[in-house]
Amino acid sequence: MTSKNRSDTVARPTGERRRARRGDGELLREEILHAAEQLLVAEGDKDAVTVRAVAKAVGVSAPSIYLHFADKDELFYFTCRRVFEQFNARLVEALAAEGTVVDRMMRAGRAYVSFGLEHQGQYETLFGSKSQDTIPVEHVASDPGVHAFSLLVALIQAGVDEGELRDDLDVQSAAIAVWSAVHGTVNILLTKRGMEDIFNIPSNEVVIEATLEVILNGLRKK
Amino acid sequence: MTSKNRSDTVARPTGERRRARRGDGELLREEILHAAEQLLVAEGDKDAVTVRAVAKAVGVSAPSIYLHFADKDELFYFTCRRVFEQFNARLVEALAAEGTVVDRMMRAGRAYVSFGLEHQGQYETLFGSKSQDTIPVEHVASDPGVHAFSLLVALIQAGVDEGELRDDLDVQSAAIAVWSAVHGTVNILLTKRGMEDIFNIPSNEVVIEATLEVILNGLRKK
DNA sequence: GTGTTCAGTTAACGGTGTTAAGACGAGGAG
DNA sequence: CTCCTCGTCTTAACACCGTTAACTGAACAC
Numbered sequence: 001m002t003s004k005n006r007s008d009t010v011a012r013p014t015g016e017r018r019r020a021r022r023g024d025g026e027l028l029r030e031e032i033l034h035a036a037e038q039l040l041v042a043e044g045d046k047d048a049v050t051v052r053a054v055a056k057a058v059g060v061s062a063p064s065i066y067l068h069f070a071d072k073d074e075l076f077y078f079t080c081r082r083v084f085e086q087f088n089a090r091l092v093e094a095l096a097a098e099g100t101v102v103d104r105m106m107r108a109g110r111a112y113v114s115f116g117l118e119h120q121g122q123y124e125t126l127f128g129s130k131s132q133d134t135i136p137v138e139h140v141a142s143d144p145g146v147h148a149f150s151l152l153v154a155l156i157q158a159g160v161d162e163g164e165l166r167d168d169l170d171v172q173s174a175a176i177a178v179w180s181a182v183h184g185t186v187n188i189l190l191t192k193r194g195m196e197d198i199f200n201i202p203s204n205e206v207v208i209e210a211t212l213e214v215i216l217n218g219l220r221k222k
Numbered sequence: 223m224t225s226k227n228r229s230d231t232v233a234r235p236t237g238e239r240r241r242a243r244r245g246d247g248e249l250l251r252e253e254i255l256h257a258a259e260q261l262l263v264a265e266g267d268k269d270a271v272t273v274r275a276v277a278k279a280v281g282v283s284a285p286s287i288y289l290h291f292a293d294k295d296e297l298f299y300f301t302c303r304r305v306f307e308q309f310n311a312r313l314v315e316a317l318a319a320e321g322t323v324v325d326r327m328m329r330a331g332r333a334y335v336s337f338g339l340e341h342q343g344q345y346e347t348l349f350g351s352k353s354q355d356t357i358p359v360e361h362v363a364s365d366p367g368v369h370a371f372s373l374l375v376a377l378i379q380a381g382v383d384e385g386e387l388r389d390d391l392d393v394q395s396a397a398i399a400v401w402s403a404v405h406g407t408v409n410i411l412l413t414k415r416g417m418e419d420i421f422n423i424p425s426n427e428v429v430i431e432a433t434l435e436v437i438l439n440g441l442r443k444k
Numbered sequence: 445g446t447g448t449t450c451a452g453t454t455a456a457c458g459g460t461g462t463t464a465a466g467a468c469g470a471g472g473a474g
Numbered sequence: 475c476t477c478c479t480c481g482t483c484t485t486a487a488c489a490c491c492g493t494t495a496a497c498t499g500a501a502c503a504c
Contacts, residue, residue: 028451045352047269051492061453063493072492124351129413130267146420153421173424173432176410180433181399184406188398191351198368199375202395210395211402218440250482273461283484285463294461 029068031058036079040121046076073134080122084145087115091148101159102216108152109182109212116186117204123186152178156219166221174219181215251290253280258301262343268298302344306367309337313370323381324438330374331404331434338408339426345408374400378441388443396441403437 035057039049051072055062069075094108116123125131126145153175159165165174189204201207257279261271273294277284291297316330338345347353348367375397381387387396411426423429 047352050490052490063454063495064452066493067451127413128351129346129409130269131413149421169436170424170428170432172421173429174436176423176429177403177407177433177436180406180410181403181437182406183410184402184404185399187351187409188402188405191349191353195368199371199394201398202392206392207395207398210392211399214391214396214399214440215403215437216440218436218438222444272459274459284461285485286483288462289482 028058028060028064032060032065032068032075033079033082036075037083037122040076040079040125041119044121046072046121046125049076051075076125077135080125083119083122084126087119088145088148090115092151095148095151095155101155101162101164102220104155105152105159105178105216106212109178109216110208112182113185113189113208116182117189120190124190127183127186149175149179159219164221165219169219178215178219181211185211250280250282250286254282254287254290254297255301255304258297259305259344262298262301262347263341266343268294268343268347271298273297298347302347305341305344306348309341310367310370312337314373317370317373317377323377323384323386324442326377327374327400327438328434331400331438332430334404335407335411335430338404339411342412346412349405349408371397371401381441386443387441391441400437400441403433407433 032054036049036054039053039057040046043049051065052062054075055065065075069078090111091108094111095104097104097107099107116127126135153171156165156174156178157171160167160169160171185208189207192201195201202210254276258271258276261275261279262268265271273287274284276297277287280286287297291300312333313330316333317326319326319329321329338349375393378387378396378400379393382389382391382393407430411429414423417423424432
């Protein structure tokens with residue numbers, strides 16, 4: 001009998017765990033990623049999640065983490081990469097859907113912002129200002145986001161070719177402009193703090209719609 | 223003689239310092255802020271600047287910092303607030319200058335982005351995703367940025383009244399849209415990492431001009 | 445059974461922000 | 475001048491952090 005019941009080593013969020021079998025080191029890795037994701041979502045910031053806390057949640061000692069990840073940054077990169085792939089899938093879906101180019105970019109923009117707001121911890125880990133240092137460069141090229149950005153560029157190019165968008169703009173720059181707008185919107189809506197008490201800031205939905213509408217209107221051919 | 227020469231306690235960037243006189247605790251405070259600013263600019267990230275390093279640069283022990291600041295966050299808030307006031311002054315200047323509403327917003331946008339890029343450490347400390355937790359709420363209301371944002375709202379309102387800008391948009395939302403765009407641009411240009419190797423991203427100047435042009439074009443009346 | 449090797453452990457290091465308690469010295473009161 | 479107060483700053487220490495070195499113990503091969 002080559003495969004016994006091994007499910008009791010996985011999905012044991014707390015309490016004592018049994019040592020994995022010879023070739024089952026990968027199981028702990030999955031448990032670690034799962035625990036790290038839960039803690040990151042709960043805290044909303046990877047700096048607030050300690051390696052020791054992740055280890056404790058899995059029911060393992062802290063140095064065991066380093067059997068599966070080079071350091072904390074790599075751990076959280078892979079932790080976020082999973083949800084980032086869902087993120088990317090939603091973007092690709094919206095960008096490839098039916099409708100005019102502006103409609104599709106509008107839907108993708110909504111998906112982008114709402115996803116960023118719903119996954120604050122992961123979003124900031126991957127897109128935050130300090131991700132520069134924390135993300136292993138060798139993974140950047142295979143980032144799902146690179147694919148989504150390529151699709152955005154292609155969609156804008158198509159919009160230009162079909163006469164729906166202005167043809168007097170550099171396509172790459174236009175794509176970055178769109179990305180800047182949605183990225184900035186996520187950032188601002190995540191950090192608006194007590195600003196609502198000072199100004200009467202509209203709801204998130206209104207802000208999102210307005211921002212997307214303005215930038216896409218600025219891109220559309222007159 | 224009520225005022226002796228006290229200049230030997232200030233501006234002593236390194237080496238031994240003399241204990242301050244009875245009422246001169248404020249002098250050390252200024253020295254601390256100055257050292258913290260220098261280190262922040264050098265490192266580009268406040269998390270990379272330790273309290274002990276600031277103390278050492280001033281020539282004082284680490285706990286002395288806490289005689290003048292409640293904690294590290296407050297220290298760097300006040301460290302950045304100074305340069306932030308220059309930032310704000312440049313924005314106000316651009317927004318209040320001559321020319322059409324779009325021209326003034328364009329100039330203010332350029333000033334915003336270039337300032338953010340030139341003062342990465344301070345910009346991210348004040349506007350970064352985690353500023354939520356690190357900035358004392360009681361200071362937010364008096365933030366210089368609040369003033370600049372009010373001016374932006376007023377300028378957009380004026381543009382609407384004068385018929386230069388679209389009148390079918392919520393003014394507050396439009397202001398946030400503009401702010402999101404420039405804020406996102408700063409963020410992306412600061413973190414673009416090895417992206418240039420993958421895509422052929424245009425120069426910062428081209429990206430800035432394109433982004434501002436698109437968003438303002440989207441705001442302008444047809 | 446015996447040895448190997450993987451999967452984990454305990455102990456420890458250097459560093460962090462921060463606090464508690466005391467030392468030192470300037471300046472006012474007598 | 476002497477004494478005392480009190481603001482200024484120091485030394486020592488705490489709890490915690492990410493991370494590494496050295497060790498243990500169980501599962502498998504033979």
